[in-house]
Amino acid sequence: MSVPRSEQAFLDIIDRFFPENSPAIHIGRGDDCALFSCPSSLCMTTDLFVEDVHFRRSYFSPEQIGHKALAVNISDMAAMGAKPLGFSLGLVAPRDVSTAFWESFFRGMAALARRFDLPLTGGDLSLGDKITASITLWGTPEHRVLRRGQARVGDVLFVIGPVGLARAGLLLLEKGDASGAFPACLTAHLAPTPLVEQGQLLATIPGVRGLMDVSDGLAQDLSRFLGPGLGADIILDAGVIHPEVRQYCAQVGLNPALFCFMGGEDYALLGAADEEGLIHTCKLLPDTWRLGRVTAAGLCLNGKYIQVQGFDHFAQD
């Protein structure tokens, strides 16, 4: 097995997959800093993607690791309704990872970058025990930005993208079940699609009051989205739960509504809108589904008040 034998060998792989031909980039990789032209308002996000925390090499392909490391960042940009413009990469690479692995990793990352026309302007490489990708992505709001904490009592809560699928995918993969009975679950976990065009369209609709991406599960993210002093009355039933999630929950004996509410790594978009905004949204984005309504207090799921916690890395077991 061949491994990159020098930093330069590593950089050569990156150069092959990430051509430097963006007109906005005046100085690309290889100097102390990149230099680029940028609009007067910049959105910026940083997300980590860490081996054995966010992914495992045993069931992620190298392409999927490269793809998802970038996808989770792009999803944050989508959640502002902004257009991504470029990114930088801090990459920790264990010494024993093969050149072939890195070629596939960068192929996966570059395919997604190309889809959104994103140059890789620079970054840093280091040895280390676990593959760790730290990506900083920037972009610009072409209309207004869509924030959290802007919803009002009576607003409709809507979601674009499935919830619960990726959680089922994770549980299946962790149990070693990649049998193929749940292809949508596996794909949702292994190769999520950032909803950039959807976020940008939502930013054009006046009645849409706020947006975020559901990365830690609705249980945790819904209260972050609403902010203090608000609650929600939501419905998660057979009409909105993906058939594979219903099938999975039936098989393992879990409540599908609670399962979807816990979720995690959904990378769905959660928004709030007035009634007119929702109608407009459903016209432009037919995949939009109605989650429920913003209330003055408490969290009501399928008619019952509940108290639950989503995923928190640092929570003690």
Place this chain on the structure above:
Amino acid sequence: MSVPRSEQAFLDIIDRFFPENSPAIHIGRGDDCALFSCPSSLCMTTDLFVEDVHFRRSYFSPEQIGHKALAVNISDMAAMGAKPLGFSLGLVAPRDVSTAFWESFFRGMAALARRFDLPLTGGDLSLGDKITASITLWGTPEHRVLRRGQARVGDVLFVIGPVGLARAGLLLLEKGDASGAFPACLTAHLAPTPLVEQGQLLATIPGVRGLMDVSDGLAQDLSRFLGPGLGADIILDAGVIHPEVRQYCAQVGLNPALFCFMGGEDYALLGAADEEGLIHTCKLLPDTWRLGRVTAAGLCLNGKYIQVQGFDHFAQD
């Protein structure tokens, strides 16, 4: 020992040390992206700072780890002659690191951030085995930018800041010698000072043709600075080598010139200028010292042609 028990506990520490009061930041930490006003040209750099690769907890204080993680990024900005404006942080945190450690870590980082008026706009937290800080820093060139690869045959090579000190500091610390006989060496390794004002001044001097920060040692960085098709004739003698480095080399029986040439983590600024530019530089920045001259080929150190390699993480032992 108390450890942060939730992501929120972690964020509360960060909020205490990094107030969000910068007028350019419209959306700070806590949304999917930060949103800020920025100038039309942006410099950007990403640097990793990884436990047991770039630092050890056994001899770095938590303050020094927080300081240096940011300092190495600021040094890249200094090397463009640019003014740093803000940064984001991807932080991998092992579960067993105490709240007190993180308070000191962020205190050290915040003290340096305050010195350059840098808001922390956001980032990401993850569990992981080794402390890993991935910082992306942006800034703007207030004059022109100073690049690598701009030197011409006959230019004078100059340096601001010592070379070799940090390498001696590293070797002393790795041997467990923090006796205090080499305070400048230890400080150079543990708490380097980014030369931002110096870089910005250099960008105002027309005869200065290029600049970079010497992070991997002159042996590696000098050829990166010159680019292909150029060489250098340089002098590293008692007149320019720090007394502590001379004393250290005498003690361990190493050639001080070669030792300084190898260097590593110097975070000194290496530049090229015409004669007039050098005179101007020495007037504005009296600590500037003359390294040598750009030639058409080869590397001549103290009158002898040499071939050496600097530090490369990925080079096989």
